Amino acid sequence: MLNSSFNSTATAQALREGIERHVRYTLVRPVNHLTPAELLVPVSLAVRDLFVDRMLATSERYRQADAKHLYYLSMEFLLGRLLVDVVSNLQLNEVLDNVLGDFGARLEQVLESEADAGLGNGGLGRLAACFLESLATLNMPGYGYGIDYEYGMFRQEIANGFQREKPDRWKDNGTPLQIPRPEEAIVIPLYGRVENSRSLGNYRQSWLGYQVVVGVPNDIPAVGFNGQTVNYLRLFEARSSEDFDIEIFNRGDYIRAVEQKIGSENISRVLYPSDSVVAGKELRLVQEYFLVACAVRDIVRGYLTRHNNFEAFPDKVAIQMNDTHPALAVAELMRVLVDENNLEWENAWEITQKTIAYTNHTLLPEALEKWSVSLMERVLPRHMQIIFGINHNFLRSLSAYSWVDGEKLRKMSIIEEGHDKNVCMAHLAIVASHSVNGVSALHSKLLQTSLVPEFAQLWPEKFSNKTNGVAPRRWLLTSNPHLSSLLSESIGESWITDLSELHKLEPLADDAAFQDRFADVKLQNQLKLSRIIRDETGVTTNPHSMFDVQIKRIHEYKRQLLNVMRVMYDFLRIVEDGETPKSPRTVVFAGKAAPGYWAAKQIIKLIHNVAAVVNKNPKANQYLRVAFLPDYRVSLAQSIIPAANLSEQISTAGMEASGTGNMKLMMNGALTVATWDGANIEIAEAVGEENIYIFGLRAEQIEQMQRNNLYHPREYYDRDPRIKRVMDCFVNNRFSPNEPGLFRWIFDELIGRGDRFFHIADLPQYIEINERIDADFQDTAKWRRMSILNTAHSHKFSSDRTIKEYSADIWNLKQYPGEPEAESPPAVPSSPSTPLGLTAE
Template sequence: AELDKTAAVVPESTALVPAPVDIANKLRYLFGRNGDYTVADAYQGTSWSVREKLIDSFNKTHEHWKKEDPKFIYYLSAEFLMGRSLINTVYNLGLEGEYAEALNQLGYEMEKVADAERDAALGNGGLGRLAACFLDSIATLDLPGWGYGIRYKYGMFKQALKNGYQVELPDIWLTKGNPWELRRDDVKFEVGFGGRVERRKQGNKEVTVWTPSEKVVAQAYDNPIPGFNTPTTSNLRLWDAVPLTEFDLSAFNAGDYDRAMLERERAEGISAVLYPNDSTPEGKELRLKQQYFFVCASLQDVLSRFKAVHGNNFDLLPEKACFQLNDTHPTIAVAELMRLLLDVEGLDWDQVWTITTKCLNYTNHTVMPEALEKWPVKVMAKMLPRHMEIIEVINEGWTKWLGGHLNDLAPEERTKRIAAMSIIHENPWNKEEMLVNMAYLAVVGSSAVNGVAAIHSNIVKDEIFNDFYQIFPSKFQNKTNGVTPRRWLAWCNPELASLITGTLGTSEWINDTEKLAGLRAYASDKAFQAKWAAVKKAKKAKLAELIKKVHGDEVNQNALFDIQIKRIHEYKRQYLNVLSIIWRYKQLKKMSPEERKKAVARVCVIGGKAASAYDMAKRIIRLVTAVGDVINKDPETKEYLRLYFLPDYNVSLAETIIPAAELSQHISTAGTEASGTSNMKFQMNGCLIIGTWDGANIEIAEETGIDNVFVFGVRAEEITQLRKERKNFKTDPRWDELMRDIEGGMFGDKDYFKPLVDSVNNMKVGNDWFLLANDFASYLKAQEDVDACYKDQSEWLRRSIMYTAGSGKFSSDRTIREYAEDIWHVTPSRPTA
């Protein structure tokens, strides 16, 4: 008999089950718990319950997109630094009332429950977090788009302190399961490595066949991304590497268990761990494998969906799909898309090149020359022999075309220019070795190339890729970064959000941050300032609680909370910050108790991870902790100055620190920080900025009012000359004094700090590359200006309000709208609610 199909229709998931019951059900049937819950249980029950609402919304969105078949943007990124999901999901879906109430009924507080979640830390820093903010905006703006990346088993290492030194611990984040992902057992692709390439005759056509010597399977996991205030829920598809066959059964049967396990380990190794380096490429074969692994799976996935709808009409591909390369990490996509269309689909070179370059776009995130990825031809030829061939052919065509294009140059000049622009070139440090310059491959293979802040995009055009810019000026664009105002203001600072909403009479600013400008009218209003100050005070109390928990110290909550949080790097100059703190300490020591009472008290916080192999960065961390150990114990000054290093800086910690900050430091050497994005998060939360004329600081100052920002230091245009002259630079006597203090052991560990002192003083080896000494005096002066301003609380509060009011531009919604219009050419497609 016919089955009654209607009976099999699943009801609207949990829609009819009240949330408290549903949470209890999840705990009972997924975890076998019956009452007597812990907070961790409450988190599990809540998130597995919320997950179902998320999946409903995800399914509706994707049914709609399947029907509409709009053009999609695929954001290819080796990193997505998502942080926690519970609060974000509940708030973005508008379920906060329901779940807060449900948890109350069960005897829990949403905030405490949310704290039980582990961060998804599949990224290093700015680049990875930017990708996460972009996904939030893509979904919120109803743009058909997905992220594609790697489901690392171990994310960014956890940082602990041992006697003040950084130690790295593995981030085992998946042990308790992950309610925010869906394994797609029907979405798997083979990815090959190594082997050989042959030409074969097929009829009257010659075809190329690549036979890899090693194969693994990419298994898809979907991570639904809820938009805010919209029915759209988008997707982040992450790939896990698994062996082709569960076991080599013949080996297993023969009792050769080691060999049976080997393939599994080799495969799983590919997606096992995130490389913890945020500025220098690893150069390891496994890293190249990771890059190819996720790019290959992602492109196959997109092409298979395309073919299901459009068959072999590949000329249509650029109208249906475009890919954004998040820095050079996914650049092998240029060769892989070529390979798939040439060898698998059988199209011809010219057609494939046109399609490929129309589909791809590249974002550069750094100006550091050492950060630009280059892979030895040897390594690539061995691991990806067909791709190496394709890159060689691309480069032949490119250099030949260049030759024609540059034919009015003198012959030697022309040869030089072509060599300088060749995708494959000699290693300048080892003439024997040839390298593939991934950035050049990305520039040549893309339609658009962009930097991430106005000054950075100019450096991209005028310096890093100037030769290319001269030839293709219209390829180069600027897309100033932004951050999501949901996570970074509304959800992490609900107290400030509700004050803003109450004052503006609408919460529309959460979708339209330009509306924050309405706060300018209240900046000098004493009653409003008092409310604004009360919010800051409450957030400072939370941070003080955290400091107490980590360091056991009570801090003066009336002190100025002064924060620098970001990866530890010489160019970001945490060292300069420490020097000014030491200077402040010494001044306090010289004062009489009466004079001290008039000084502005400060609680300084520094946080950030050092790449495991970055020796100098680790010494900087130790300097922070060593200086803190001395200062924080000094009975004469500890009321007025503290310095704490907060370990394991991550997204969640940032959500606590940023709302509490009154002053934040963005003090990179001018021209080195591509953009910075925490500066935007601080600005949104009414935190004043002390910073150099660098990255997005410049645009933030323009929007906030330049007089409201503490700007110091030399300008980017001066750097080259100043580096040349640094040997003859007359250092400030205060600088010399501080160097003697550190060298003399004022903070102990003098041998360990010696290389730090040398790094900014030993001019014989061309040191102080980041020009700390040059900016030192103007930095101290800017710090005095900070103190003076803080003494006038009304002026300080006025500025603080002006920061939030001026932050409208820095929503990632604005950034994504610009990408969508100028680069991707995708338009919104919203499912019906």
């Protein structure tokens, strides 16, 4: 493997001694008869001992260079299992597996005993995790800020086909790689009131009567490939203020208020508490403020250890807001600069604008965050004042533009007027940022032409595209070791840190011997996935069938429903028409629905009902099987993606910002069936449209049909017997014989209420493209060639490329590689280590 600085013999000895030491002195256990799960903590701590010096050296390297730092603010970081990433990037797999043999265990068993870190939900959080890994691999000073959720999203269980949400107790067995930093706790004010006060002859705003909560940081190391650079993700856990000796501000004209204990532990309890009730909305707002307040104060504190004024702040600090959840960072940075550090408003605003940048992740208007002014005034009274001030100055500045009329002023205002005034967080983010980017070429175009065209007209230079990417170390090297070995043997190992090397696979795409080996890797992965499906669902599958996967958050615009409708159609053709499919197919679904999203949860139920009917039918089940794998998470994705033959990326065109699952599947040799949407377009451009399956309406066609009221699903139903045949199943209870009327709502929604997501319009083309896919899968040489070419052309979709673009165009970061180290392990402590990250409960 590429230039590992760990000598195998010496490192093995250090690991063996470290594991024994932590078993004895951390766990206080005898060093024998330990299960793989019991070995997880001592193994994690022994591995941590190997890289902790590099973590300290990384910080010192940045300090000596007075480097500019990036701080990536995100409500989600979907990390998956932590140890597997660290072990892989330090290239310890083989040596650690051998060492664990002395303890009667295998590395794979120990790694699989770790729970996925429950810090995210979907693509937003996984993108953030990939970015942190790429920043470290590229030796760039990039750090994440998030919340240390106790329970994360939720653990999905299925009961009679229905999703049930259970607490995700991901921390129950400890988090040994997490490093507590209680000495760096931060005090955060909430609620209260604002009054004018006089200071040095000037009137200033004083925030009084607030309650306080304390944010305690815990750091998760972000280890770059080869371990030369170790950055970290700083997560804040909420604690009650009465547990601390509080000194809220050390200067400024603030009058101390009576402290009141609040239910602060709830702030970091769960990701995205339900906002269907007022209390849930308030908790979400408090949660978002807690994140940015902790982050901004920590960033400013770190900056002031190196500088005595704020003149250089934008030259040394870059803050990237991952969607609108951290948009309150704008008001918080202004508050800290103006109220706590006595900067003039204009100076503080200039610093804020030069420092902050914003990534938009959605084109769905309902997904753009808005907070009621009345709620903001009660929870964050000073921030609401600051936002009013920002909006006042912004609207006043628009008077210089003749094209800005009253209607455009209304549309561009940060404050949405009406009976209930709201703060438009996307507008706040755009106004305050020096850069606004989308995450695929189409998304960035639609962001400027459809979502916020007035802002794009005002500031065209602010807007850019940064197409998403994924970390090849996690999604190829770690997830697909068989394919990784084949790639390294065939084209060398440089692809691990330079994915453009994959283009060397192109000449091998027509090599019959290489095709056979490539296909054998896929079969090995499908055998593994078949075992998982059987163990998790009881469904037996044919490992030689086409594995057709749709793995993502369950949402109407992602159109799992369209996929199920096609499965229903195929089933009816087999059972009622006696047709024999050209290729047997295993259709795999996985994904969670938001707890309050009734329609999405009904789609999960439909998938299970269809699966039950299909899998039990002797005519159908030899050609078609359907499985829903519960509790979709990173570690499960790492088993599904390498086994996939076909990647379903079938969102309604114009609604998917980018997608990253499409990139991971392509990288692992799956062919894509897709609408012309998000990053699917760039995948088609990269691999050639002859090596991808595109169908359906384009975004501009959908927009025109909506604008001119030209879409009438009933007409499609009346004239196309294929559509009628499928839709009638929802009325005649074909897939719910014991639950009559259960799915009638789908017929009513799609035929009677306009089919907002264009399932009916796209179903005929979707059926037809799948007939072509079946035929191509039968031509094994053609399919294998296409599969190899997809892997070869996936190099554009490395998060390394994305990070380099952000750095060059937005952040202005430099790379700070460490000095090459001698091939010897770091010194290990001779005394017991503190069991960092372990709780006493």
